[in-house]
Amino acid sequence: MASEKQRSLLLESASRFPIPPGVRFSYGTAGFRSDGLILGSTVFRAGVLAALRSIKTGQAIGLMITASHNPIFDNGVKIADPDGGMMTQKWEPFADALANAPDSQHLLDLVVQFAERENIPLSGTQSAEILLGRDTRPTGEPLLEAAKQGINSIIGAVAVDMGILTTPQLHWMVRSRNKGSKASEFDYYAQLSKSFRCLIDLIPENIVKNEGDPKVLVDGANGVGGEKLEELKKMLKGLDIEVRNSGKKGVLNDGVGADYVQKEKVAPLGFGSDDVGLRCASLDGDADRLVYFRVLSASNNIIDLIDGDKILSLFAVFIKEQLGILCRKENGDVLNSLPARLGIVQTAYANGASTDYLKQIGLEVVFTPTGVKYLHKKAAEYDIGIYFEANGHGTIIFSEEFLSLLDARCNELSVSSAGSEHHKAALRLLAISQLINQAVGDALSGLLLVEAVLSNMGWSTERWSQLYVDLPSRQLKVKVADRNAVVTANAETQVVKPPGLQKLIDAETAKYPRGRCFIRPSGTEDIIRVYAEASTQEAADHLAHSVMQLVDQFLGSTDSQ
Ligand code: G16
16 A cells, blocks of 8 residues: 555656657667657656565666667666566566556556555555666766656665666676675676686687787777776786777767677778778677677778677587586596586577577577567576577576586586596686676677687687678668557567568568568667578568568558668
């Protein structure tokens, strides 16, 4: 039951944040996103929601203000659950309803009904803690204030401002805080640098450091990631990083960043002829995505893109190798005393060649719809789950049970055969679980793991890139009157609505050798995305454009790119 004091506090606070007329907000692929100037009411209400979630779970909750890869004037808000992952999907309908409640009275009614249904006490004696973070967008500061006011409108809820952060840093902090571990930004850097060092110290003696690639050049997307990487660099030994596009000049995500590099397949601004052949990486605006690339041609910015699929493949190969060492006796006989179910999770955007490769090396590959919230959940079903979207968003998650077994094995080996190959393999896996963010995809920890794995395998960037040859692909955007008119099924590979469209897409796709094509409504932008793959670039381009026209016929496009 909500106390009278609680009711009037919420009514009064909400009246300061009226919703803009004629706009409908929806909790999409990764929270609410829109023009940052119209998000005040949405973020206020997300603050209310986060406070309720914290009371319900009895643990700290995260609230991050960011629009990630979107343009600088967009902004957004997403909620992190107590384990550091995305907010449970069960609460998304309530989030939608809350964001669109027409006035303070409706908002209060919704909160009271929901609290009753979910047994959330609002009597004034409860407590809640919400960790807040924001990226570097100009609308971030006022929106953070709106979030604080939303949180403060629930009696007993406390907002803890963690400052300007990358999205994955905030998720990591929430997880650490709730596990009772140290959870400051310094602790984050300390854990990453220590586990990175551990992996570097475990490089096999016969491995020559990846020749020809003395350092990694990193495009910070003119966002928060570059600045944070400079901080992390100060604590790192054994890696030479040069950060560019760190935001001192240049516009966030404009001609820079992981989304631009991956979609356009060109080098970001600030990279050019002097960088031909060097190992380069690109973060997105809030540093939750990572792609690598090599500039191939000095004249026209052509790159060899090493996307999320290849990062995933590199990690999978390395982890499989370590598990192989652990499961075999020195004489090669199978020991099989450390059962580990290793699973790979991809989306329909995964390049077909990557899936073929992963299956060829004997791995189990499963698919989910786009959005880390789906991939993470699926990956958590394995002892070690590796998930990545082609756009560079992903991580590796280890089950608690497997980590306990691994820990015990490490202790055993440190007594019986310290320094043996078995011992080192177990130590490497433990270090990976410490280095890679267990809460969410994290470009900074992903970057350090890529560097550590390449060094352990003695691989150059070129060797890595040659794991398999990508099938040519093309991604396009179509602006339509109502993107929700498209409904998909089977991990977004089939259009269910509008009826008839899938049949035409199939007929078009069948014209191209190795053709594959799908469309889906974006959950972060007001568009329909078209993805096509075929045996030649020309064919992939052709297929994508033909399907774009079909979308246009069915839905009436307003613009396309
Ligand atoms: C978010 C999600 C990603 C998703 C991306 C694109 O990324 O976290 O999982 O791949 O949106 O989604 P859509 O195609 O629906 O627009 P980010 O980096 O923007 O947070």
